[in-house]
Amino acid sequence: MQYCPKCASERIVKNGRHLNRQRFRCKDCGFQFTRDTPRGRPATEKAMAILLYTLGLSLNAIARIYGVATSTVMRWVRNFAEKTYEKPSPREAVIIEPDEMWHYLHSKKTNYGSGKLIVAIPVSSLTGNVAIVTSQVETTTYQ
Incomplete structure (x- = not known):
C-alpha cells in the first residue's frame, strides 16, 4: 500500500503520468507525487x-x-x-606556504624556549605538499 509522503495518508489516487511514470495525488492534503521509492544511496x-x-x-x-x-x-x-567536527578557529591553527615559514618563524618574539609548536602534515604524497600547523605553547608554573 502506498502512502502520501507529506501527510502519510492512505487515501491516494492515480493522477495521470509524467515522463512515463505514474503520478499520484493525496485526497486528504492534495499533494501530488510520482516517486514511490526513496532517492539516493542508503x-x-x-x-x-x-x-x-x-x-x-x-x-x-x-x-x-x-x-x-x-x-x-x-x-x-x-x-x-x-x-x-567543528571547524578550528583561526587562533588555533595557521596554515602558511613553506616559503613563508622562514619569515613567520623569525617574527616570533622570543629567541629561547620552544616558543611555537610546529606540526607538518603531509597533504598529498604525490605532489609533496605539506600543511604546516602552528600553535602557541602554553607554559604552566608548578609550585
Whole structure:
C-alpha cells in the first residue's frame, strides 16, 4: 500500500503520468507525487564509503566500487565532516606556504624556549605538499 509522503495518508489516487511514470495525488492534503521509492544511496553505504576514505582509500577508488561520481563521494565525506567536527578557529591553527615559514618563524618574539609548536602534515604524497600547523605553547608554573 502506498502512502502520501507529506501527510502519510492512505487515501491516494492515480493522477495521470509524467515522463512515463505514474503520478499520484493525496485526497486528504492534495499533494501530488510520482516517486514511490526513496532517492539516493542508503546511509549504510555512505557510512562504509566514509570509513573506506578514512582508512586511506582514494575517492576515485571508492567511486568505482559504488558506481557513483567522485564528486558524490567527496560530498558524502564533506557532509559527514561538517556534521561531526567543528571547524578550528583561526587562533588555533595557521596554515602558511613553506616559503613563508622562514619569515613567520623569525617574527616570533622570543629567541629561547620552544616558543611555537610546529606540526607538518603531509597533504598529498604525490605532489609533496605539506600543511604546516602552528600553535602557541602554553607554559604552566608548578609550585
